[in-house]
Amino acid sequence: MKEVTRITNEMNVVFNAHEFIEKFQISFNEDYNHYLNSYTGNKPMKVNNQIARFLSANESVFKIEKTRRVISNNANGKKSSVQEWIKSNTNVSS
Secondary structure, eight states, rough: HHHHHHHHHHHOEEEHHHHHHHHHHHHHHHHHHHHTTTTSSHHHHHHHHHHHHHHHHHHHHTTEEEEEEEEEEEEOOOEEEEEEEEEEOOOOOO
């Protein structure tokens, strides 16, 4: 959990799952590849969805809150809908 907290602390005040997963993959490349090898089919999508669900399930631990779905470029450079978060106790003007 400390490692994931470190990544969320490094994120901008508002960030999305694609941005978080990119940092996670860089920080934990060996673990990420291990997770990929434990699935069949569309492995990256399955692992990335699992990481995003983990963030959602632990929002209070990581002091983040879901905001909305946004369109963002995924690791393949394709646009897709993804969850956006904001760090808790942060006021952001729109």
